[in-house]
Amino acid sequence: MSTPRTASFALTGGGARGIPDATVARLPVYLRALTTLAERGVDTVSSQALADAAGVGSAKLRKDLSHLGSYGTRGVGYEVEFLVHQISRELGLTQDWRVVIVGIGNLGHALANYGGFAQRGFSVVALLDEDPDVVGERVAGMPVTAAADLEAVVAEHGVSIGVVATPAAAAQDVCDRLVAAGVTSVLNFAPVPLHVPDGVDVRKVDLSTELQILAFHEQRKAARGAAIAAVGRAEPDRPARGTALVKEVLR
Amino acid sequence: MSTPRTASFALTGGGARGIPDATVARLPVYLRALTTLAERGVDTVSSQALADAAGVGSAKLRKDLSHLGSYGTRGVGYEVEFLVHQISRELGLTQDWRVVIVGIGNLGHALANYGGFAQRGFSVVALLDEDPDVVGERVAGMPVTAAADLEAVVAEHGVSIGVVATPAAAAQDVCDRLVAAGVTSVLNFAPVPLHVPDGVDVRKVDLSTELQILAFHEQRKAARGAAIAAVGRAEPDRPARGTALVKEVLR
């Protein structure tokens, strides 16, 4: 996992339900699959069908959902809309989270225009950048604010989540200022590990890291193919690229 | 992780060095830290120093590196430049990987302009889009090609990695075509799980998923604070929000 900073503190007097991190990471996937099903008018799903739609095993899905409670009816399945509500509540999507995006470069533009945030209860309340040429420009119908006003913006809107989309060199400094201003969760797109005090969560998204991981497996596959060829076995490079297999996907 | 689809088969006659997936996922992070150190003129690092720079524990780092071989000198540390070379080779970054980006929307633009790809041996050979208004436009100094030419482009350039940055509805279809054309690794930015035949790797990057995970922890922190203040207050269930959420989701 990419630095989940689990914490996993014992939690005080409330419900002692500690949901595993691996499960939490999958809940958004289930939620998306469920909403898609709901749009199609489906009102009940089995764990098997939902698992297929989400791309996981059915046993794993059932165990994940069991951590939320015993929603679901034996012999029938889960009621889609009810489950959507429960997962949304568990993830905290029933309340609005205020977000600022810092660094309006290529990626910052894309993030500001990305509809997926607003759809799920995240309100982007400000776009911040240091470059005077960018400040004042309108992006996604919102004016870009000077980075110098970071503290004021965070305090004024009660921002709790900061998105760092700056160059690597500026990331730690921006992060420190966000945290000092009161932000307690940071989503980091800069290719550097951010250091934060305890109690602050950081998640990292790194585009080139993902490509490099793919390259490793790609090289592995190539090496394996070459080794087989060297022995003389003629195994076709793409055996059974069966259209049947490709089409097998539900959908 | 996000479903690494490891396979992890025993590997045929070659070196039986099976590097754990968790380790592979961290190698790019080490590589980045190392190149940063190299730029500063550092020529030797201890596991402790490198671990700090990479944001991991030193024991984990040593165990990770030990899977590559016994580079590193006891009492001294690791030679930076040598280690950069070894990790690059292991990740397959010493060769050029041809990449196509499909879907030149907000995110596709950002990806096309992102310099981190070319720096690490990834050549973006084509940008593809379905929209006639976008086709022909120049993005990052490269003309956008019609999506209809996907198969021709992949075959002509020997593309092995495809980046899917399309809307969710088109993602599976694009993926199928990429795979059929010969792509064996897919980096998926669309918020749907892609189904591919065996032998093809998929990695998923989902922006809103990450935010939702942060929201969960954020809520946890808030709930913990509130629990101290309030006592036996029953939480109103908020049923109205559910239906609104259901309708808005898929973009």
Next chain:
DNA sequence: CCGACTTTGTGCGTGCGTTCACAAGTGCCT
């Protein structure tokens, strides 16, 4: 009312990943 069928929820075994702790190796200083 009963029996056959369907599907959930979960106890358990297994394997992977992380962490600790230490022996083995290396350079430096006297």
Next chain:
DNA sequence: AGGCACTTGTGAACGCACGCACAAAGTCGG
């Protein structure tokens, strides 16, 4: 040359997560 300080590499213990397989629970048809 010899001791000392430092760092790597790894054996071993621990904990988490995954998947299997099954009992519990509910539905449906007769």
